[in-house]
Amino acid sequence: YDHTQASLFMLIYFMAGLVGAPVWAWLATRIGKDRALAVASLIFAVFYVGATLVPGGNFALTAVAMFIAGLPYAAGLFLLRAMMADAGDEVRLETGVDRTGLMFSILSATTKMGHVFALLPYAILPLVGFKALPGPEGNSEFSLLILQILFIAVPGLLLAATAWVLKGYPLTARRHDEIRAALAQRDAGHA
Structure with a gap:
């Protein structure tokens, strides 16, 4: 693919992230933010790797693969912040001090x-002899x-490790x- 086509694939990928964001927000209300992030991470891992297996030369097929791969992209961006806000409430309860700003700056x-x-x-890459040239030459x-x-x-x-790390996350919706x-x-x- 040429530079223009590659740029279009990236645009499709990131637009899919915007399309997918409401899905992850909805899922977070159903199964919890931590589980939604774990599911998104696993799906992201599969789709991300899977998109690279699409045979080259078929623009439409690659565009569809990039769209599907991009659907979980935004999940981590907003679910982590939502989880941090919840953690800020927990810290405020435990310490009596609102440290949400500090916690968001750490994030x-x-x-x-x-x-x-x-x-x-x-x-x-340069250490292993890779040269950013079109085609496999060089x-x-x-x-x-x-x-x-x-x-x-x-x-x-x-991405798969992210899902594993979230196993047993203690700050559930009930908590x-x-x-x-x-x-x-x-x-x-x-008051």
Whole structure:
């Protein structure tokens, strides 16, 4: 695919994230934010890796694959923030101090660190002889394998690991309802 087609695929991918966002919000109200994020992460891993298996040369098929792969994209962006807000309520109940702003700044900082870590493959690829040229000319099978590992396998594994890490997440919707009720009772006593 040429540069214009690749750009269109990315546009389709990110537009699908916008289309998928309400689905994840709805699912979070049904099964909980943590479980919705775990499901989205697993689906994202499968679709992300699966999209790379679509044979090249068929623009329409690749566009559909990119759209499907992009559907879970936004889930992590807003569900993590919603979960952080719930955690902020829990901290406020436990300490009596609202640390939500601090907690969101930590989330923002870790997100920015993730963006920095995402640059590491660009430092590794020249070390294995990869050259960003169209077609396979100039690249060994080894350098192309490393490219696939860094840009397909590693993200897929990290997405699957996200779902695993969320197993047993203690701040369920029921627990958060208890926290909010306790905060309301305490705040009413201070009024």
